[in-house]
Amino acid sequence: MHIHFNKKHRKYHKHGGKTLDIDQYAVQSGLVDMNPDLKLLTGVLSLVLCLMSPNGITAIVVAVFMLYITLYHGKLKALQYFNLILIPLFFITLSGLVLLVDFSKKKFGFFNISILGGYLIVTQTSMKTAFLVSTRALCSITCLYMISLSTPLFEIIGVLRKYKVPEIIIELMYLIYRFIFILLEAYHNMKTAADTRLGYCNIKRSYYSFFGICSNLFVIAFQKASKSFDAMEARGYNGNLKFLEKDKPVKRLQIVFFLFYCFIMFMILVLERIGIWQKIF
Amino acid sequence: MKKQEKIVIMILTGMALGFGMVPTVNAMHIMEGYLQPAYCIAWGLICIPFLAAGIFRIKKVVNEHRKTLLILAMAGAYTFVLSSLKFPSVTGSSSHPTGTGLGAMIFGPSTMAVIGLIVLLFQAILLAHGGLTTLGANTFSMAIAGPIVSFIIYKIGMKFKLNKHVTIFLATALGDLFTYCVTSVQLGLAHPSSTSGVGGAVLEFLGIFALTQIPLAIIEGFLTVAVFIGLETYAKPELSEIGFLQEVK
Numbered sequence: 306m307h308i309h310f311n312k313k314h315r316k317y318h319k320h321g322g323k324t325l326d327i328d329q330y331a332v333q334s335g336l337v338d339m340n341p342d343l344k345l346l347t348g349v350l351s352l353v354l355c356l357m358s359p360n361g362i363t364a365i366v367v368a369v370f371m372l373y374i375t376l377y378h379g380k381l382k383a384l385q386y387f388n389l390i391l392i393p394l395f396f397i398t399l400s401g402l403v404l405l406v407d408f409s410k411k412k413f414g415f416f417n418i419s420i421l422g423g424y425l426i427v428t429q430t431s432m433k434t435a436f437l438v439s440t441r442a443l444c445s446i447t448c449l450y451m452i453s454l455s456t457p458l459f460e461i462i463g464v465l466r467k468y469k470v471p472e473i474i475i476e477l478m479y480l481i482y483r484f485i486f487i488l489l490e491a492y493h494n495m496k497t498a499a500d501t502r503l504g505y506c507n508i509k510r511s512y513y514s515f516f517g518i519c520s521n522l523f524v525i526a527f528q529k530a531s532k533s534f535d536a537m538e539a540r541g542y543n544g545n546l547k548f549l550e551k552d553k554p555v556k557r558l559q560i561v562f563f564l565f566y567c568f569i570m571f572m573i574l575v576l577e578r579i580g581i582w583q584k585i586f
Numbered sequence: 587m588k589k590q591e592k593i594v595i596m597i598l599t600g601m602a603l604g605f606g607m608v609p610t611v612n613a614m615h616i617m618e619g620y621l622q623p624a625y626c627i628a629w630g631l632i633c634i635p636f637l638a639a640g641i642f643r644i645k646k647v648v649n650e651h652r653k654t655l656l657i658l659a660m661a662g663a664y665t666f667v668l669s670s671l672k673f674p675s676v677t678g679s680s681s682h683p684t685g686t687g688l689g690a691m692i693f694g695p696s697t698m699a700v701i702g703l704i705v706l707l708f709q710a711i712l713l714a715h716g717g718l719t720t721l722g723a724n725t726f727s728m729a730i731a732g733p734i735v736s737f738i739i740y741k742i743g744m745k746f747k748l749n750k751h752v753t754i755f756l757a758t759a760l761g762d763l764f765t766y767c768v769t770s771v772q773l774g775l776a777h778p779s780s781t782s783g784v785g786g787a788v789l790e791f792l793g794i795f796a797l798t799q800i801p802l803a804i805i806e807g808f809l810t811v812a813v814f815i816g817l818e819t820y821a822k823p824e825l826s827e828i829g830f831l832q833e834v835k
Binding site: 325327328349352353355356357364389392393396397399400402403404406407426428430431434438441442443444445446448449450452453458461471473474476477478480481482484485487488489492515516517519520521522523524526527529530531533534537538542544 | 615617618619620621622623626641644645648652653655656657658659660661662663664666667668670671673700701703704705707708710711712713714715717718719773777779780781782786787790791794795808809812813814815816817819820
C-alpha cells in the first residue's frame with residue numbers, strides 16, 4: 306500500500322475520474338502551503354457567524370470574503386467554483402420551495418392555488434423565511450468550500466488528531482481516505498471494461514453491469530484489505546499509523562489579518578443583532 | 587457466478603429498470619447552514635452515546651483481530667465510493683451512504699455509526715453533500731436511525747427464517763425510507779410552517795422528497811441484495827476469518 310503522498314504524482318495523474326474534483330483542487334490550491342489549523346479555524350468561525358446572523362447580512366459579508374479567499378488566494382477558476390456550487394443548489398431550491406409554500410384550509414396570502422380541499426399559499430412571512438434560510442445556507446456553503454478547496458483531507462485529519470479525536474477514528478479516517486482511491490480506480494477499470502463490451506448499450510444492460518460491478522467491487526475491497534494488511538504487517542505494522550507531515554508555520558501577517566477579520570465580523574454581527582440596519586434603512 | 591445467481595440478478599435488474607427512469611438526485615443530506623446552531627448541537631449530542639458505544643466495540647474487536655481495522659476501513663471506503671457513483675440513466679448519484687445498511691447487518695449498528703460518521707464527514711468535504719454544522723443531524727438520520735431499522739428487520743427476518751434476499755431487500759429499503767422520514771422530521775422541527783406548525787412542515791418535506799426517495803430506496807434495496815450475493819460467494823473466508831459473519835451463515 307502506498308503511504309507516501311506525492312504531490313507531483315497526483316498533480317498529473319488523476320485517480321477516480323471526475324468524482325473527486327474537490328480533492329484535486331485542494332491539492333492544487335494556492336493556499337496549500339498555509340497552516341491548516343488557521344484555515345480550519347477561519348472556516349469554522351465563519352460558519353458559526355453565518356448561522357448566528359439573524360438577517361443574513363453578516364452571512365453575505367462572510368460569503369464575499371470566503372469567495373475572495375478561495376478564488377483570489379486559492380487561485381481557483383470561477384467556472385470550476387460555479388460547477389461545484391450547483392451540487393448543493395438542488396437541495397436548496399427544493400427545500401426553499403417547501404419553506405415558501407404553505408398548505409392551509411383558508412384562502413389567504415398573496416398567491417394561492419386550490420388543491421385537495423385546501424390551498425397552497427405563499428405569504429409574506431413564508432417568503433421571508435425561505436429567502437433568509439436559503440441565503441444563510443448558500444453563504445455557509447462558501448465557508449465549507451473555503452475549507453475543502455484549500456485543505457487536503459489528510460491535513461484536516463492531522464488537525465483533528467491534534468485536538469484529541471480518538472485515535473481509532475483517526476486511523477480509520479486515514480485508511481478510508483487511502484482506500485477510496487483504490488476502489489475508485491478499480492471501479493473505473495471495471496466500468497471501462499464493461500463499456501468496451503457494450504455493457505452500457507441500453508438501460509437493462511446498464512443496470513445489469515452496474516449491479517455486477519458494485520457487487521464485485523465489494524469483493525475486491527475485502528481482498529485488497531486482506532492484502533494491505535499482509536503488506537503492512539510485513540513492514541512491521543503494530544497498530545500505529547504515522548505519517549510525515551510538512552511543517553507549515555503561521556506567518557505573523559496572517560495572524561494579524563485573521564484577528565482583524567474576526568474583529569470586523571464580530572462588530573458587524575453585533576450591529577446586526579441589535580438591529581442597527583433597520584434603524585438606518 | 588452460478589446460473590441461479592445470474593437469474594436472480596437479471597430479475598433484480600429488470601425490476602430496477604422500472605424505477606430507473608425517475609431522475610433521482612442527491613437530496614437527502616441536510617445542507618450546510620440549514621439548521622440553527624441549537625439544532626446542530628442537539629443532534630450532535632444525541633449521536634454521542636451511539637458513537638461511544640461504536641468506538642468501544644471497534645476497539646474491542648480490533649484488539650482481538652488487528653485485521654478488522656482494515657476490513658472496517660474498506661467497508662467505509664466502499665460505502666463512500668458507492669454513494670458517489672452515478673446510477674445508469676439517472677441524473678445524479680444516490681449519495682446515500684447505502685452501504686451503512688449492509689454494514690449494520692454484517693458488523694452491527696454501533697460499529698456502523700462510527701463508520702457512517704466518517705463517511706458523512708468525507709462526503710461533506712470531498713463531495714459537498716451535507717455539511718460540517720449539519721454533521722450531527724445527518725449522522726443521526728443516515729448512520730444511526732436508518733441502519734438500526736435495517737438491522738432490526740434483518741434480525742427479525744433471520745429469526746423467522748424468511749427468504750434471506752427478500753429480508754435484505756426489505757431491510758435496506760425500509761431503512762432508507764426511515765432515514766428519509768427522520769430527515770424530514772429534522773427539517774420540519776428546524777423550520778416549522780407558519781400556518782400548520784411543525785407537523786405541517788414535516789408533511790410537506792415528506793411529500794416533496796418522496797419523489798426522489800421512494801424510487802431510490804427500491805434501487806438501493808436491489809443493489810444491496812446484488813452485493814450480498816457477491817459477498818456470500820466470494821468474500822466469506824475473509825469475513826468468517828475475523829469473527830464476523832456468524833449472522834450471515
